[in-house]
Amino acid sequence: xxxxxxxxxxxxxxxxxxxxxxxxxxxxxxxxxxxxxxxxxxxxxxxxxxxxxxxxxxxxxxxxxxxxxxxxxxxxxxxxxxxxxxxxxxxxxxxxxxxxxxxxxxxxxxxxxxxxxxxxxxxxxxxxxxxxxxxxxxxxxxxxxxxxxxxxxxxxxxxxxxxxxxxxxxxxxxxxxxxxxxxxxxxxxxxxxxxxxxxxxxxxxxxxxxxxxxxxxxxxxxxxxxxxxxxxxxxxxxxxxxxxxxxxxxxxxxxxxxxxxxxxxxxxxxxxxxxxxxxxxxxxxxxxxxxxxxxxxxxxxxxxxxxxxxxxxxxxxxxxxxxxxxxxxxxxxxxxxxxxxxxxxxxxxxxxxxxxxxxxxxxxxxxxxxxxxxxxxxxxxxxxxxxxxxxxxxxxxxxxxxxxxxxxxxxxxxxxxxxxxxxxxxxxxxxxxxxxxxxxxxxxxxxxxxxxxxxxxxxxxxxxxxxxxxxxxxxxxxxxxxxxxxxxxxxxxxxxxxxxxxxxxxxxxxxxxxxxxxxxxxxxxxxxxxxxxxxxxxxxxxxxxxxxxxxxxxxxxxxxxxxxxxxxxxxxxxxxxxxxxxxxxxxxxxxxxxxxxxxxxxx
Amino acid sequence: xxxxxxxxxxxxxxxxxxxxxxxxxxxxxxxxxxxxxxxxxxxxxxxxxxxxxxxxxxxxxxxxxxxxxxxxxxxxxxxxxxxxxxxxxxxxxxxxxxxxxxxxxxxxxxxxxxxxxxxxxxxxxxxxxxxxxxxxxxxxxxxxxxxxxxxxxxxxxxxxxxxxxxxxxxxxxxxxxxxxxxxxxxxxxxxxxx
Numbered sequence: 001x002x003x004x005x006x007x008x009x010x011x012x013x014x015x016x017x018x019x020x021x022x023x024x025x026x027x028x029x030x031x032x033x034x035x036x037x038x039x040x041x042x043x044x045x046x047x048x049x050x051x052x053x054x055x056x057x058x059x060x061x062x063x064x065x066x067x068x069x070x071x072x073x074x075x076x077x078x079x080x081x082x083x084x085x086x087x088x089x090x091x092x093x094x095x096x097x098x099x100x101x102x103x104x105x106x107x108x109x110x111x112x113x114x115x116x117x118x119x120x121x122x123x124x125x126x127x128x129x130x131x132x133x134x135x136x137x138x139x140x141x142x143x144x145x146x147x148x149x150x151x152x153x154x155x156x157x158x159x160x161x162x163x164x165x166x167x168x169x170x171x172x173x174x175x176x177x178x179x180x181x182x183x184x185x186x187x188x189x190x191x192x193x194x195x196x197x198x199x200x201x202x203x204x205x206x207x208x209x210x211x212x213x214x215x216x217x218x219x220x221x222x223x224x225x226x227x228x229x230x231x232x233x234x235x236x237x238x239x240x241x242x243x244x245x246x247x248x249x250x251x252x253x254x255x256x257x258x259x260x261x262x263x264x265x266x267x268x269x270x271x272x273x274x275x276x277x278x279x280x281x282x283x284x285x286x287x288x289x290x291x292x293x294x295x296x297x298x299x300x301x302x303x304x305x306x307x308x309x310x311x312x313x314x315x316x317x318x319x320x321x322x323x324x325x326x327x328x329x330x331x332x333x334x335x336x337x338x339x340x341x342x343x344x345x346x347x348x349x350x351x352x353x354x355x356x357x358x359x360x361x362x363x364x365x366x367x368x369x370x371x372x373x374x375x376x377x378x379x380x381x382x383x384x385x386x387x388x389x390x391x392x393x394x395x396x397x398x399x400x401x402x403x404x405x406x407x408x409x410x411x412x413x414x415x416x417x418x419x420x421x422x423x424x425x426x427x428x429x430x431x432x433x434x435x436x437x438x439x440x441x442x443x444x445x446x447x448x449x450x451x452x453x454x455x456x457x458x459x460x461x462x463x464x465x466x467x468x469x470x471x472x473x474x475x476x477x478x479x480x481x482x483x484x485x486x487x488x489x490x491x492x493x494x495x496x497x498x499x500x501x502x503x504x505x506x507x508x509x510x511x512x513x514x515x516x517x518x519x520x521x522x523x524x525x526x527x528x529x530x531x532x533x534x535x536x537x538x539x540x541x542x543x544x545x546x547x548x549x550x551x552x553x554x555x556x557x558x559x560x561x562x563x564x565x566x567x568x569x570x571x572x573x574x575x576x577x578x579x580x581x582x583x584x585x586x587x588x589x590x591x592x593x594x595x596x597x598x599x600x601x602x603x
Numbered sequence: 604x605x606x607x608x609x610x611x612x613x614x615x616x617x618x619x620x621x622x623x624x625x626x627x628x629x630x631x632x633x634x635x636x637x638x639x640x641x642x643x644x645x646x647x648x649x650x651x652x653x654x655x656x657x658x659x660x661x662x663x664x665x666x667x668x669x670x671x672x673x674x675x676x677x678x679x680x681x682x683x684x685x686x687x688x689x690x691x692x693x694x695x696x697x698x699x700x701x702x703x704x705x706x707x708x709x710x711x712x713x714x715x716x717x718x719x720x721x722x723x724x725x726x727x728x729x730x731x732x733x734x735x736x737x738x739x740x741x742x743x744x745x746x747x748x749x750x751x752x753x754x755x756x757x758x759x760x761x762x763x764x765x766x767x768x769x770x771x772x773x774x775x776x777x778x779x780x781x782x783x784x785x786x787x788x789x790x791x792x793x794x795x796x797x
Contacts, residue, residue, distance in 0.1 A: 010632060114643050138639070138666070171666040172628065172640040245664035316669040330671040331688045331727060337714040339615065339682070339706040341651035373649065378711060545711060550650050553710040573712060 011175045013168035016139040017106060018043035019175070020146030024102070025183035026050050026076050028068030030061040032421065033450035034080030035115035036169035037108035041078050042453070045462045049180070054453055054462050057388070057421040058083035062090045062105065069103040069159075070195060072186040074150055081109040081122045082387060086422065088125070091159070095129045096205040097195050098157035098212070101186065102150035105131075109165045111285050111312035115449075117368065117387060119311070121286035126161050126263035130209050132216050133161040133263040134225065135241040139173040145260065147178075148225060156212050156219070163262070165285065167242045167312065217264045225260025228273050236277030238270065238290060238301070242313070243283045249315040250323060265293055274299050281306065281322065285313050343373050345551040346528070346583025348515035349442055350379070351489035354547050354587065355496040356413070357381040362503060363398060363406075367391035367414035367423075370449045370517075371442050374413070378548045382413070389414065389422025395437040396430050408504040410437040416472065417447040417455045424479070430508045431480035438502050438509040442489075443472060444517040452520060476510045483509035490515055492590035518583045528584030529600040533576045537596035540571040544588040544597065551581035552588060607636075607660030609668040610757070613687050614679025615704050616653045619750030622775070623677065624655035626754050629771040630763045631659040641666040652683055677757045679736070679750070680704050685720045688727075695729055696760045698795070700736040700753060732756065732795040739790045745780070748787035755791025765792060 011019065017040050021029065029052045031041045045052040055061035058079040068075035079087055084107050091105065107125070110116040126133035134149050136142040142164060149160040193201050220226060232253045239247045240259035247256055257273040259265065274280050282291040282303035291303030306321045307313065319326055343350050353374035356364050366372055366382035367390065375382035384394055395412035402410070414423050419441050427439060447453040454460040459469035476484045483505055487498045495513070502509040516523050545554045556573040563569050577588070577597065589597040612624045624640055631638050636659040643653065656668045670689045676697045678684030684699040691697070708714035724731045739752040751772065758768055765788070772784050 010628065010638075166643070167641060167666055170642045172638075172642075173663075173666070174632070174637060242666075245666065248664040249669075314667045314669065315665050316671075319669070328671055329692070331691060333689050334685060334717075334723065336682060336686055336717060337706045337708045339650075339652040341616065341649035342707055344649065370649065376707075548707065548711075550707070550710070553705055554712040556712050 007177050009175045009177050010172060011139055011143075012039065012170060012172045013136075013139040013142045013164055014039035014170070015043050016143035016175045017146050017162075017164070018047070019177070020143035021076050021104070022047040022050060023143075023178045023180050024147045024150040025074050025181045026150070027073035027101070027183070027186065028065065029053075029076040029078065030055045030064035031078030032056070032058045032061055032083055033447050033453040034058075034083050034108070035450055036110055036166040037078050037080045037083075037106065038450045038453065039169070040106060041462070044076070052462055054455060056456055058087040059090060062087040062094070065103060065105075066090055066094050066097075068186070069099045069101045071100070072184060072189065073101040074183050075101055076104050076106060078106045079108070080116065081107060081120050082116065082118065084122050084125055086388070091125070091131075092129045093197050094159050095131050096197055096202055096209060098205070098208070099153055099159060100189065101183070102153035103159040104146060104149045104153060105159055105161045106146070107161055107163050108169050109163060109286070111165055114166055117385065119286060121289060122161075122163055123262050123289045124287065126163075127289075130213055131159055131161050131263070132156065132261060133163055134260055135163050135262045136168060136260070137241055137244045137258070139168065139171060140175045141260075142168050143175050145225065148223075152219075156216050157208075158212055158216075163241070165242055165312070213264060217267065220261040220264055220266045221268050223261060223266075226266045226269055227258050228269065229256040229258060231255035234278035235281065236273060236279070237281050237283055238273070238294070239283040240290065241285065243285050243318070246313055246315045246318040247283050250319045250326075259290065262290065265290065267297060270294065270297070270299065274301070283307055283313070283318060340376060341373060342376065342548065342550050343370065344518055344583070345549050345581045346518040346585040348444055348489045348513065348517070348585070349374060350547055350549065351492050351495055351585070351587045352413075352440065352442060352513045353379045353381040354492055354591070355499045356411070358496065359499065359503070362409050362411055365391045365395040365398065365410070365412045367412070367418050369415040369418055369442075371413065371415055376548070378546045388418055389426055392423050392426030392430060392439055395439070396426065396433070396435050399435045399437040407436050407506065411440060411503050412437065413440045413442065415448070416441055416443040416445070416457050419472070420456055420470065424475070427476065427481065427508075427510070428479050435508055436506050438505065438511065440511045440513055441472060443512050443514040446517050446520055448517045448519065452517070472512055481508050481510050483507060484512065485510070486512045486514055488515055489513045490585045490587055490590075492587050518585070527602070529602050530579040530582035530584050531577055531586065531589055531597050531599050532579055533574075534596050534598050535574060535576070536566075537594045538574045539594050539596070540567070540573050540575070541594070542573075542575060543591045543593070545575050547588060547591065549588060551578050551583075552576070553578065608658070608674045609672050610657040610675045610677065611668055611673040611687060611690055612655040612657070612677045612679075613683040614653055614700075615683060616650050618653075618679045619747070620653055620655055620679060623750040623754050624657050626751070626768065626771050626775055627757070628657055629775070630761070630768050631657070633767050633771065634763050636660060637663045639663045639666040652686065654687070675757060675760050677753055679753060681720045682706065682716065685717065685723050688723065691729055693728055697724060697729060697731040698753065698757045698760070699731060699733055700749070701733050702735065702737045734791065734794045736791060739794055740787055743783055743786040743790055745783045745787065748784055751784045751787040752791030752794070755788035756795050758788070758792050759795060765789070
């Protein structure tokens with residue numbers, strides 16, 4: 001746009017990271033979508049000379065990147081913080097093998113849980129896996145540090161983690177553009193003592209890890225990413241990542257040690273800085289990671305006794321914690337109706353959850369995706385949600401604990417992409433060990449929550465090119481499930497009937513609830529005649545309102561108003577469809593018993 | 604001309620707040636400022652409350668606006684204006700689109716839409732300008748220009764020349780939508796008096 005020119009760009013952190021990886025000569029990149037990391041891979045896929053893909057989960061994605069590195073190529077794996085848990089197995093041993101081509105693991109934490117189920121601080125992974133970790137403060141630094149991470153990876157023979165947070169990923173800023181660097185062509189080179197991690201070799205590599213981390217500790221003392229910004233006064237700050245910005249806003253003149261490498265820490269630089277100030281305050285988001293290691297070094301400092309360890313920080317929180325006297329007047333927030341996110345008008349998940357909401361005795365073991373919103377009122381049809389794919393294992397475990405008392409009352413619900421991510425092994429376990437619990441796969445033909453990424457069942461690659469399309473029914477049968485039923489969730493009555501039959505079945509049963517996400521581009525384009533309310537027929541039963549569709553609203557009536565409109569005196573109100581919002585799914589027409597909901601004629 | 608400032612955009616997922624904040628950011632960049640902008644994607648897009656923070660100045664560190672520090676609030680919906688009251692100060696300007704979008708609890712008849720929104724600002728002596736951006740968009744013949752009309756209204760409070768915004772719009776939207784978006788900007792700008 002207006003500002004972009006030959007050398008200067010206006011980019012989000014995720015766009016800047018994609019550019020940084022491309023400039024660093026990355027050849028292979030793999031990842032699984034996850035807010036706030038998703039746009040990195042989506043953007044990188046548009047650059048020439050780099051192979052990108054959506055993997056079915058983060059473990060596979062990291063293994064692909066490790067393989068590319070073993071072939072001598074620079075490789076990138078991207079994931080959100082909880083994805084790192086999934087990828088932890090290969091991560092901890094790749095720390096032993098080291099790399100051939102540079103290997104960077106891009107990890108996006110989500111303090112404040114804007115779009116996550118927890119706010120774990122993944123800096124601890126660097127400590128636990130013995131890997132260097134870089135943390136940028138804004139998009140420009142993010143781009144630069146990705147380049148540094150590739151160089152360090154090869155220099156130190158180690159995977160390197162770059163940790164960002166939501167306020168890097170989805171912050172836009174000014175970024176300088178560079179050129180793509182040349183990297184050696186990949187080739188097979190056998191080095192089994194380094195790459196085959198059986199105990200004899202692994203013990204040797206374990207020693208190499210310690211040698212490398214010592215080299216890293218020496219190296220970080222002189223890296224420009226770690227710097228002392230001299231200032232006025234005897235109160236100094238040590239900070240890194242996004243919180244650095246808040247320190248600069250609130251204490252623009254104070255001495256600051258800005259850390260770019262959070263692991264290993266530049267101990268000599270820290271000691272030198274600490275010696276110049278009387279009071280040392282560590283400002284970091286989430287866990288006291290830097291603070292704990294400073295204290296282990298015997299350096300006196302303050303940190304989490306001042307700064308909250310929950311939620312993301314901002315300048316105001318830092319100011320309130322350290323310099324409350326500088327806060328001016330702040331208006332108190334008002335009590336207002338909340339506006340939580342909701343399933344879209346015409347969302348196929350609604351029809352399915354409406355059916356579950358009518359089965360009050362059934363425990364719905366949920367999962368991670370748009371459909372987690374099935375938890376919210378008025379549907380209130382989800383009773384547990386832990387992590388990607390957990391719905392199936394949790395349902396199986398509940399059934400085993402409940403025994404006969406839980407028969408016909410336990411069901412797992414998860415999306416197509418989540419099922420492929422980490423639900424398949426759970427279903428295999430159900431079949432192998434036997435259960436009466438059922439599984440519902442919400443197949444909306446895409447990975448919707450993160451913005452419609454393709455997946456192994458969508459029939460398209462990351463570039464939108466045709467790809468083999470997983471047959472979910474055949475997969476379930478191959479795993480040994482004998483009862484596999486496909487339903488159209490927009491047909492609310494038929495769906496309810498199948499739910500009743502299959503959840504009651506005494507053996508493993510899979511229901512595939514199949515209808516495309518209404519936000520898929522082809523669905524947005526499709527002509528979908530809206531429904532409208534024939535107010536003469538509305539009896540105010542509110543069944544349609546109970547579906548929680550954003551296109552349907554309720555108008556309450558007093559007895560006088562009801563009579564004036566020609567309704568019975570005791571009619572409490574009427575429902576009405578906003579036709580501009582209606583996506584024509586027809587679910588509400590299915591539940592209306594009074595023919596008050598009618599579809600417009602197809603033109 | 605102000606050397607730094609904070610502009611907060613608020614509204615409901617799907618109203619085009621990202622484009623509005625993007626146009627504003629580019630206009631400030633063209634005016635020679637450093638700019639940072641923060642958005643939230645993911646869960647927030649499904650019809651929930653959304654916000655975008657835009658900060659400009661000689662050098663911007665924090666991508667987030669502090670409480671009590673928003674100079675301009677561009678609210679695409681009245682309830683989403685008053686929700687951000689703690690971000691405002693007594694010299695803030697609030698540009699608010701008057702078209703209501705009922706939150707779920709109100710649509711279900713379980714909560715009441717507050718009817719004292721404008722009083723809340725008035726009692727704190729905060730300057731509010733109301734605009735029916737939907738009507739403005741309707742008048743230029745394209746309902747999807749509500750966000751550009753809002754940018755037009757807001758532009759009254761910035762020292763950036765309107766021509767800069769129009770050039771940014773030309774580059775940001777497909778050429779066949781350029782004219783209607785220019786009109787929406789100008790109509791939005793003319794709809795209020797700063």
